Amino acid sequence: xxxxxxxxxxxxxxxxxxxxxxxxxxxxxxxxxxxxxxxxxxxxxxxxxxxxxxxxxxxxxxxxxxxxxxxxxxxxxxxxxxxxxxxxxxxxxxxxxxxxxxxxxxxxxxxxxxxxxxxxxxxxxxxxxxxxxxxxxxxxxxxxxxxxxxxxxxxxxxxxxxxxxxxxxxxxxxxxxxxxxxxxxxxxxxxxxxxxx
Amino acid sequence: xxxxxxxxxxxxxxxxxxxxxxxxxxxxxxxxxxxxxxxxxxxxxxxxxxxxxxxxxxxxxxxxxxxxxxxxxxxxxxxxxxxxxxxxxxxxxxxxxxxxxxxxxxxxxxxxxxxxxxxxxxxxxxxxxxxxxxxxxxxxxxxxxxxxxxxxxxxxxxxxxxxxxxxxxxxxxxxxxxxxxxxxxxxxxxxxxxxxxxxxxxxxxxxxxxxxxx
Numbered sequence: 503x504x505x506x507x508x509x510x511x512x513x514x515x516x517x518x519x520x521x522x523x524x525x526x527x528x529x530x531x532x533x534x535x536x537x538x539x540x541x542x543x544x545x546x547x548x549x550x551x552x553x554x555x556x557x558x559x560x561x562x563x564x565x566x567x568x569x570x571x572x573x574x575x576x577x578x579x580x581x582x583x584x585x586x587x588x589x590x591x592x593x594x595x596x597x598x599x600x601x602x603x604x605x606x607x608x609x610x611x612x613x614x615x616x617x618x619x620x621x622x623x624x625x626x627x628x629x630x631x632x633x634x635x636x637x638x639x640x641x642x643x644x645x646x647x648x649x650x651x652x653x654x655x656x657x658x659x660x661x662x663x664x665x666x667x668x669x670x671x672x673x674x675x676x677x678x679x680x681x682x683x684x685x686x687x688x689x690x691x692x693x694x695x696x697x698x699x
Numbered sequence: 700x701x702x703x704x705x706x707x708x709x710x711x712x713x714x715x716x717x718x719x720x721x722x723x724x725x726x727x728x729x730x731x732x733x734x735x736x737x738x739x740x741x742x743x744x745x746x747x748x749x750x751x752x753x754x755x756x757x758x759x760x761x762x763x764x765x766x767x768x769x770x771x772x773x774x775x776x777x778x779x780x781x782x783x784x785x786x787x788x789x790x791x792x793x794x795x796x797x798x799x800x801x802x803x804x805x806x807x808x809x810x811x812x813x814x815x816x817x818x819x820x821x822x823x824x825x826x827x828x829x830x831x832x833x834x835x836x837x838x839x840x841x842x843x844x845x846x847x848x849x850x851x852x853x854x855x856x857x858x859x860x861x862x863x864x865x866x867x868x869x870x871x872x873x874x875x876x877x878x879x880x881x882x883x884x885x886x887x888x889x890x891x892x893x894x895x896x897x898x899x900x901x902x903x904x905x906x907x908x909x910x911x912x913x
Contacts, residue, residue, distance in 0.1 A: 526878055526879075527878060528732070528878075529728060529731045529732035529878050529881065530728065530732075530806075531728070532727050532728045532731050532732070533724075533725070533726070533727045533728050533811060536724065536727055537724055537727075578783065578786075578787060579783060580805075581779050581782055581783050581786065581805040581808055582776070582779040582780055582783050585775055585776070585779040585808055585809070586776065586779075589772055589775055593772075615771065616811075618775070618809075619775075619809045619811060619814055620809070621728040621806050621809055623809075624805070624806060624808070624809050625802060625806060628802050628805055628806075629802065632802065672893075672894075672897055673890045673891070673893045673894035673897065674890050674893070675893070677724060677886075677889050677893070678886045678887070678889040678890035678893060679886070680886075681882050681883070681885050681886030681889060682882070682883060682886040682887075684882040684886075685879045685880070685881075685882035685883035685886060686879075688877070688878045688879035688881075688882055689874075689877075689879040692877055692878070692879055
């Protein structure tokens with residue numbers, strides 16, 4: 503089953519975090535990235551919750567696809583099945599958060615529904631199937647990609663904190679300036695794309 | 700006559716005053732990712748609009764039967780079913796488009812514009828107004844995609860719909876085909892839109908002041 507050596511898995515993970523960063527090279531999950539304006543600490547909390555969702559959904563959707571949909575010949579229903587899995591998972595995570603970390607839950611409450619509709623979660627699940635990864639590799643990829651997502655939103659929360667004090671021309675206030683800052687950050691990340699692993 | 704007017708105002712609202720992507724900031728993901736070429740943008744816009752109209756109609760028809768506690772999940776399931784249908788249709792009739800849009804076809808299912816339309820409009824309104832709302836929001840999204848993709852395709856590859864514009868001597872600015880170019884282009888377009896909005900507000904304000912004086 504494990505046709506992949508340890509070092510290969512590490513390389514896959516490194517490239518998923520930095521070189522093929524979910525936000526900066528694939529543009530999955532760009533909506534919450536641009537819209538969620540938070541302090542770096544809250545961004546980290548949101549990143550961790552999203553990471554857990556992405557990693558667990560990578561595992562669950564692999565199981566659903568290869569053990570349920572494939573034997574029944576229902577591959578074309580994968581979008582629907584995966585969304586059901588993700589929605590249920592996010593709901594469960596929300597309940598656990600509310601039960602065990604009420605303070606984090608209260609600061610993230612407005613964003614938790616967005617986790618289920620985050621492109622990154624469904625995107626990762628579909629990428630795993632498209633690239634024909636085995637179970638271990640799917641979970642590793644999901645985990646690494648979500649670390650990349652967290653890294654990006656934490657860095658960007660820091661950048662945003664600086665933008666708050668800037669006085670741009672009125673037309674650039676808020677959203678346009680945020681996008682342009684994201685463009686600069688994406689340029690910085692595209693510098694890594696020369697690294698071939 | 701008044702009904703006709705309502706249709707046009709609703710359409711104008713979706714495309715200009717309340718554009719889902721440029722003003723409400725919904726559906727940024729596809730607006731950034733697939734806008735490398737105009738044909739992609741048109742395909743994506745049309746597919747999303749079709750799903751949006753169908754989902755608004757279905758949800759509006761079912762609005763009295765969906766319990767409000769589980770409404771979001773019901774919407775998501777209805778939408779993903781429609782997206783699966785759209786995906787299969789696109790795969791059999793527009794295979795080139797399907798391959799170039801890649802995973803962003805199934806990802807229409809998590810486009811916030813559709814869920815937002817379902818939750819804040821279709822679940823409260825009648826079938827026909829919901830369908831028109833879907834059409835206007837979809838067209839607004841398509842217009843935004845086309846605006847971004849024209850700039851990116853023109854500067855990034857020097858072509859429009861595959862036809863060369865600047866001639867063979869043009870050296871394309873590759874930046875615009877990269878994700879960084881996507882953020883940059885959308886940011887600049889959003890700035891232009893914001894500028895126009897502020898100008899309109901100022902005009903209305905000064906008009907109001909003049910009227911006070913009179």
